[in-house]
Amino acid sequence: MDGQDMSQVHLYSQLMETQSQILIEAQKRKGKRPQLASRDELAMQYKFSRMMGERQSNLDHEMETIFMPSAYAPSVISFANLTKIMINDLRLEIHHRGSFVLLRSIVPADCTSGAFCIVEDEEGGVFIVKEPYLTQLEDGNNGIRVDHATDISYLSMGNPLIPASWRQTSRDDRANAEEIKLKGNEYFLKGKYYAAIDSYSKGIDRDPTEDEFCALKLNRSLAFFKTNQLTFALSDIDSVVGVSKQVGKTLLRKSQILYEMQQFRSCCDVLKRLISEFPNNKTAMVELTRAIRRVAEQENGRYRFEKMHTEAGNIRPPYLDHATYIGPVSVKATASWGRGVFTTENIKAGDLLLVEKAFAFAFVGDDKPKGKISILVNPDTKEVTMGAQRELMGMMIRKLYQIVDTFLIERILHYNAFTCPLSTREQFLSRMHMAINQSDEYFHSCGIWQMASYINHSCISNAHRSHIGDMMIVRASRDLPSGTEVVSEYHRPDADDDYGAHTKRLKQWGFECDCRMCEARMETNESTQRRALRENAVAALQAGKIAEIDAALKEFEKAHTESSLDVPRIELSTLQFLLAKKHLRQNSPGKAVESVLKALSSLGFVVKGGEIPRLSHTALTVETWGLMTDHAVDCC
Template structure:
């Protein structure tokens, strides 16, 4: 998918002088182009249309500040008006139009057609956000459609207007025999018999025109009263819907094809595959088991049944082969065939932000909290297109699979005002409000690398991020010092405990990596999600004086400028530079109020300079100083660690009583440097313990056990 930034509809047809003319006054009937003028201009753009079937289709992504609600009324409850009664810049509430397409569609971010009403009035109609499986994604010439509560707007120039349909449920493809169609628009059925429609569907299927095949099979079913004739048509339509990913419809059709005979194995087989596509593995298992009873030797049923059993085991045990999952990833293969392990957690009311996620049992530091396959995630690793791709996928899936509405529409939607009727089936389709979906997307989506393991490598490719929705994970509330950490393998999210968690404890994660300065952090949370964090760190830092905060800002900026915001590698840093940074770091330490930043409270502004000093002393092989500053890094993350002269066990780091420390990849790196320095100083046991702690931390960061050397590749 690509993001469309052009204005909706066809390019304007008037010259610059006309384009600069003022818009027609709202409420007055505008002077429009004639049907002949519209068709002539439309034809010029049809000649430029890209007919490449594999070309990415642009997306018109909604702007929330321009939101308007989807229609929740049936077309039969609206007053049908002629096109001549449309007023510019108006949402015609309580009204509807019925028109016939009199041109082929110009397909871009939407599908633009010239349409005509029963009185011969003509105008342009732009239909956006239709799934590719729908005929409405490119309305064929001659089809009759109804638009509910149409939005009529100026298209950029004088006399140039367009009917703009953003919500996919606001437009209905009418059957040719629908009595609501006015007589002048009636063509009658294009084919006379159910058999003719079946043959037309078969032909469309052979041509791989699957939306038309579904339409023709539907007409065949509606035209016949013979159940014996309709049963195989239901089977055909179920198969096409499976190809299109319309799993709800496929399951319904498959079950409707049953006759009570031994051939019903195919009905249960197709219904089981459809349920699997919806990740309803228990239901899929039941349906496939019935298919296996009727046809126990069928290889396809056996294979699907075994695959479903594997997903059920994952859901029950939380046992995954993560290295195999990682190895299977490719740029065009990130949707992993896995189940979700969620039984360690439950959603419940939270004292923080309405609802949250809670542990159902004790969970040790490093253990899996839950594993969740994405509800929705496109195969799109391009940050400039990731948001548009996820939005388009959300709209398409909620149109094609209405059962997802119960999962997605219950998610937090910010301040967007909803009707409460979203997802309700009206005129045979669920009400889909694209602005609500965009509000849900912006509030709940996660950015995800192809794998978190690869994202920790020194040679990682920057910017290769996708966006997705994980409905269960989205129920978790934010904390700047959370007790879980998430990672990704393809479209699978892995959550691990970063400290010991008791049954009943609320689970938290970071919405985004936290900023070191509390005022910057607060602004990020306020503007991004509209809340004020009340975690232990934020609550503590609210007591800081403005003068102290200003001083820390000043010193941090000085350190970053001196170091060019770059951590050293193995290069030899001059002693003078090290002394200068060390001096500023000590001043920064003193700028933290002792009465506020007690032991166990993170001091995030000190992490960068202490990390820099670890690298600088490592380059000079000053191992004692590496130990000193690596311990400071851990201490500044909130871990309770001793001075460099004391003996301690780094393996107990994550299970400390009252631990509210912040876990990060920098903690892993500090422990690793600590282990190297202990080894060089002859403290072998301490070195081993430090590296064991680093390995456990790296498991939290990457989601599963990996060699620390991966970070250097």
């Protein structure tokens, strides 16, 4: 993730070392029987802890700290093949493989950080934990830790696994399908969608009539839709299409599910069928117009970007109603970097390569920037990161809910997630106005864009990404022949970075860059001449004497022996752009243009027709596109 690495900050490095030591001490108790507090003692501790937690939650400046335990695999064995054990059978720091424990809660769950509650085996919800892991918690108490969502299951009271002494008789046990459907409707109206799904499923098992069956399936489909279980929602709808007497409702519901699944062409087909049978259905007509726009985006890349910026500014969180467009690119194997993205036809600079809606996107707004920010501490990898990673992990887990490996998801996010602003355009304008260094900016919002995650790194990029809400836009920044790998910088070297510092930043992705810029920096790493010349040029710019600036920049330029067509001279171009701005402020536009052309040349651009005085009938053309930087964009 191109986010904020906190592992070198003293406070957080200390935090990581403390947690590492706790894990080491915990392993010394491995296999031992824990000393368990009484039921009343635990309940009292829980009540006090929750009270203190509520007080802390009112403090806006507090950020949650999440400690990752040592990674372990999720359970992949079905309950039928596991052996039941009791709490007294559990031993510390052991994953009890081949077993399960049946528990019930004695207090309401505290969801301040994850979900925490007091449980006993054989008053409250009943759970099964597969292959339980008993460990020492952060507060020093012992607890059964569940990191994989699929390792724990909630059991309804009718489940035969629940002991007779725990079972609570209810009217649902004797209710018919219609009565259970009404109970499910009550849950649905209260926003308890999972409870509604459970009720509708019970009703389907109670020998319903054909009409009741269709109603239960339609209602359960909507509950699945609300919980983003779109495959299940579509399956329920398909099972009643052609059977349900509520044809209009069924077809409209199916179109809505297909829309959310981004199957816009199929969505249009369903809506056209609906309109043919119900010509006066205005909702269907509005939905068809919307779906046709999505098809134009998805198949032809036709977007109204100005409108998208407006939407992103008004919607919170900024989940935009737009389609993914995959342009003339495809994923293929590379020679040495796994898979990458390659062009499938000749591309011109500025052409649209892809516009992608995030698979999952966690937004942190400027109005309350620390509301969703967490510190993620991973002692195994010695990493401390700040951002909305915890929220993004939760989104990923819910979307991948089969057998979910939380630690694998954490690694996927580490290597593939992007941090981003709400709007790259607005962020760029703000940065140019306030003279903020791009490398000093960090964004807490983050997301996963599946196609974009295949784009490999190079400091000499040939594509540029931007963001509008949860949409990522990738354009070519150079002319690209068919079959060219699309590359973009994960982190561009800072002017003050030597080769070692830049390499260290890239190591979080597990590789060393071998581009020509990095090779050149490695070759000149031990020389202090270029750094001294750059510092002289910076000092001259700050002093503001044009003659001294020109002389310093000429000396700095001489220190670059590589062709700028092969190795862009980022530091030199930045200073030349700043000199151009100084010329403008002194009302010398001709000299400003001259400095801009030099700066563009330093980045590898070959520009014709820009000389001052301008020759008549000579068009301004870019014959070769160089490295695109913020200053290059700003000068346009």
